[in-house]
Amino acid sequence: MVVSGEKVTAATPREEPAIPHACAVCGVRSLTVCAPLDNEALTAVDHIATRRSFESGDGIFDEGEPARHVFNVTEGAVKIFKLLADGRRQVTGFLFAGDFLGLASDEAYAYSAEAVTRTKLCRFQRRELDEMLQRYPQMERRLLDIAGNELAQAQEQMLLLGRKTAKERIASFLLLLSRRAKQGGRQENPVTVPMSRNDIADYLGLTTETVSRTFTKLKTEGLIELLREGKVRLADREALSEIAETY
Amino acid sequence: MVVSGEKVTAATPREEPAIPHACAVCGVRSLTVCAPLDNEALTAVDHIATRRSFESGDGIFDEGEPARHVFNVTEGAVKIFKLLADGRRQVTGFLFAGDFLGLASDEAYAYSAEAVTRTKLCRFQRRELDEMLQRYPQMERRLLDIAGNELAQAQEQMLLLGRKTAKERIASFLLLLSRRAKQGGRQENPVTVPMSRNDIADYLGLTTETVSRTFTKLKTEGLIELLREGKVRLADREALSEIAETY
DNA sequence: GCCGCGCTTTGATCTGCATCAAATCGGGCG
DNA sequence: CGCCCGATTTGATGCAGATCAAAGCGCGGC
Numbered sequence: 001m002v003v004s005g006e007k008v009t010a011a012t013p014r015e016e017p018a019i020p021h022a023c024a025v026c027g028v029r030s031l032t033v034c035a036p037l038d039n040e041a042l043t044a045v046d047h048i049a050t051r052r053s054f055e056s057g058d059g060i061f062d063e064g065e066p067a068r069h070v071f072n073v074t075e076g077a078v079k080i081f082k083l084l085a086d087g088r089r090q091v092t093g094f095l096f097a098g099d100f101l102g103l104a105s106d107e108a109y110a111y112s113a114e115a116v117t118r119t120k121l122c123r124f125q126r127r128e129l130d131e132m133l134q135r136y137p138q139m140e141r142r143l144l145d146i147a148g149n150e151l152a153q154a155q156e157q158m159l160l161l162g163r164k165t166a167k168e169r170i171a172s173f174l175l176l177l178s179r180r181a182k183q184g185g186r187q188e189n190p191v192t193v194p195m196s197r198n199d200i201a202d203y204l205g206l207t208t209e210t211v212s213r214t215f216t217k218l219k220t221e222g223l224i225e226l227l228r229e230g231k232v233r234l235a236d237r238e239a240l241s242e243i244a245e246t247y
Numbered sequence: 248m249v250v251s252g253e254k255v256t257a258a259t260p261r262e263e264p265a266i267p268h269a270c271a272v273c274g275v276r277s278l279t280v281c282a283p284l285d286n287e288a289l290t291a292v293d294h295i296a297t298r299r300s301f302e303s304g305d306g307i308f309d310e311g312e313p314a315r316h317v318f319n320v321t322e323g324a325v326k327i328f329k330l331l332a333d334g335r336r337q338v339t340g341f342l343f344a345g346d347f348l349g350l351a352s353d354e355a356y357a358y359s360a361e362a363v364t365r366t367k368l369c370r371f372q373r374r375e376l377d378e379m380l381q382r383y384p385q386m387e388r389r390l391l392d393i394a395g396n397e398l399a400q401a402q403e404q405m406l407l408l409g410r411k412t413a414k415e416r417i418a419s420f421l422l423l424l425s426r427r428a429k430q431g432g433r434q435e436n437p438v439t440v441p442m443s444r445n446d447i448a449d450y451l452g453l454t455t456e457t458v459s460r461t462f463t464k465l466k467t468e469g470l471i472e473l474l475r476e477g478k479v480r481l482a483d484r485e486a487l488s489e490i491a492e493t494y
Numbered sequence: 495g496c497c498g499c500g501c502t503t504t505g506a507t508c509t510g511c512a513t514c515a516a517a518t519c520g521g522g523c524g
Numbered sequence: 525c526g527c528c529c530g531a532t533t534t535g536a537t538g539c540a541g542a543t544c545a546a547a548g549c550g551c552g553g554c
Binding site for chain 1 (some may be wrong): 329379384391396398402406409449454
């Protein structure tokens, strides 16, 4: 298996250069399924991992496809989504550095995944990772924790989709992004909003227009400031929290 | 009655109870986290389990409460839900015999749980179950599977809440109930709908009135029949599937 | 068997967000 | 630097489902 490198060295069937190993210098390890691993386990994981890069908009996998791989996001942002036959789309999550991608017990992916920004992933054969999980039970326990957190997050999102108003949804979303940025060691305020209005709309069960109008309204009310490069300053976090009714 | 053909360790210092343990005769074991356990493990599980009964409407636990227990539903139906400060409610799931209740890695329950019908639960101290999971890795793997399935189901529900029309939601819901009834060994058609219109509304992100109207419309169109005791006959499953766009 | 009350159904009206439409922005590229 | 095109914002109108209101009904209790 050749890691697709730069064109200049394309002919060489050699693997990555002789860095100790990539996992050893992984900046997001403490956030991932790899967090509890000792050196021996980490070396083993390193041997079954391959790194892949994606440009903004690149598909990573499609719903229904055989789920042969799982991933860790090491850089960038990813959206996962489901489609209806007529093209209606629901974004069921955004993933950032440290997040696990591909958790689903079934044979096939339950959703599609696509890079939102330039993104780097750490990829595993599911079968090989399963062996890992058997060898290192602390890894399996960690994965169960991750699954539990995702489930709680999913339920929070159901509450949002089923019962919150547009304004509450946007406030909740901004606070979620900020919270996630903080826990990933990124800047929490102003927060970077790397996804398009349309992606946000499909995540919040709204339309692009409503998302845009609601941002404008929050800005007019002085609760947020819209900055360059998709950054948003949460000017009155207190008030936003009150509106969101959570976090 | 002793389960025949299984090994009985002569060295066991403890007597088995005169009555076989409840786990041995558990009718839903094959559906639960206990499915992969051998006799020894099952006996251990039996010792840390207590059985509890609930009447329709009884609370089982509340969101935010310290999550000291986890449960298996052995009979009946349970709803889990989250509330907003002003009383808006989102039912995030209905659980039936065989379902696991309380999966959430955190210290506190992420949602409230309440019996929808007369219900029986098998209750574990979370701490004791955790020890179990360490002793019996196949149980932990099973739990990870369960979590994966719940996650997939949650995403399906987000698609429903974010993007489906009222009619599509009701059709999806009826098919889901029927599918779950089948996999739990209950009658799939006509399907029993044990929860109130209001609970259904709070699950589907609608109002009671819209749920009622939509049932009526489906009936008028000949797709379903409303029978006694909350049973619904799916008269044209084909058409319902087409409307639901899934399953 | 009858009563009463909560649940469900049906009806009339209202509204938040969708839809349709069009300007404006902004950033990548020659 | 200026052009171009998709993304965003803003505006006008429509509608699915919410809300408000009032009958039906069905089930448990007596």
